[in-house]
Amino acid sequence: GESVGLHLPTLSVQEGDNSIINCAYSNSASDYFIWYKQESGKGPQFIIDIRSNMDKRQGQRVTVLLNKTVKHLSLQIAATQPGDSAVYFCAENRGSTLGRLYFGRGTQLTVWP
Amino acid sequence: DGGITQSPKYLFRKEGQNVTLSCEQNLNHDAMYWYRQDPGQGLRLIYYSQIVNDFQKGDIAEGYSVSREKKESFPLTVTSAQKNPTAFYLCASSIQGAVGNQPQHFGDGTRLSIL
Numbered sequence: 477g478e479s480v481g482l483h484l485p486t487l488s489v490q491e492g493d494n495s496i497i498n499c500a501y502s503n504s505a506s507d508y509f510i511w512y513k514q515e516s517g518k519g520p521q522f523i524i525d526i527r528s529n530m531d532k533r534q535g536q537r538v539t540v541l542l543n544k545t546v547k548h549l550s551l552q553i554a555a556t557q558p559g560d561s562a563v564y565f566c567a568e569n570r571g572s573t574l575g576r577l578y579f580g581r582g583t584q585l586t587v588w589p
Numbered sequence: 590d591g592g593i594t595q596s597p598k599y600l601f602r603k604e605g606q607n608v609t610l611s612c613e614q615n616l617n618h619d620a621m622y623w624y625r626q627d628p629g630q631g632l633r634l635i636y637y638s639q640i641v642n643d644f645q646k647g648d649i650a651e652g653y654s655v656s657r658e659k660k661e662s663f664p665l666t667v668t669s670a671q672k673n674p675t676a677f678y679l680c681a682s683s684i685q686g687a688v689g690n691q692p693q694h695f696g697d698g699t700r701l702s703i704l
Contacts, residue, residue, distance in 0.1 A: 508690035519593075519679050519695030520632070527690075565631060569690050574639060575620045575683050576647075577693060579631035 488586045495556045497564050497583045499549040505571030511540060511551045512565045514582070520565060523551070553585075561587045592616065595680050595696035601704045602667065602674060610665045610699045612680035619685040621663035622693060625649060626677040635678075638663055639685055667701060675702050 507528035512520035539552040567577040593614045624632040634647030638657040652671025681693040
C-alpha cells in the first residue's frame with residue numbers, strides 16, 4: 477500500500493561521523509517533503525524541507541536529497557553530535573495543497589561519544 | 590517569543606469523562622492541526638482547520654471533537670466515545686494560502702492517560 481516509510485528503524489553512529497537517514501515514499505503525487513527531529517517528550521522540530529522541483533537542499537550541517545525516480549528521500553547530518561540523538565521523521569504531502577502532511581514511523585538516531 | 594502552547598502537559602481521564610486539550614498559537618498562522626502519536630509510531634491526523642469557524646476530519650476523527658472560534662485557538666476534546674485515548678497529542682500550525690505547502694510547527698504535546 478501507499479506509505480511513507482523508513483528503511484531502518486534505528487541508526488547508531490559515532491560522534492563526528494556523518495549520518496544518513498533514509499525514507500521511501502510511494503505516492504507519486506507527492507511534491508513536498510519535510511524532515512522533523514523529535515526529542516523525547518517534546519514535539520517535532522522542523523529541520524528542512526524540499527519541493528519536487530529540486531533534488532538537493534542544504535541547511536546548517538544537514539542536506540536533504542530527493543530522488544523522484546525511485547521515490548527516495550534522505551537526510552544527511554554532517555559531523556553528528558550527541559545533541560543530534562532523537563527520532564527523525566520524514567513527511568510528504570501526497571499532492572495536497574491544503575497543508576496536510578503524512579508521516580512515516582521515524583528512525584531513532586543514537587550518537588555514541 | 591512566537592510559538593505554540595499546549596496545555597496541560599499531562600492529563601488523566603476517568604472512564605466516561607470528556608477532557609479538553611488546549612492549543613494556542615501566536616504565530617498568526619491560518620491553519621492548525623491535531624495529531625495523535627502512539628509509542629513507536631508516526632503522527633496520525635485527527636482534525637485540521639484551515640480557517641476560523643471551519644475544520645475537517647483527519648484519518649482518526651472518531652471519538653474526538655474540535656472547535657475553531659478564534660484564529661489563535663484550536664482546542665481538542667477527547668470524548669468518552671474514544672475507547673483508547675492514551676497517547677501523546679500534538680498540535681501544529683502552518684501558514685496557508687497562495688505560497689504553497691509550508692512547514693507545520695508543533696507544540697510540545699499533551700500526554701493523556703486513563704485513570
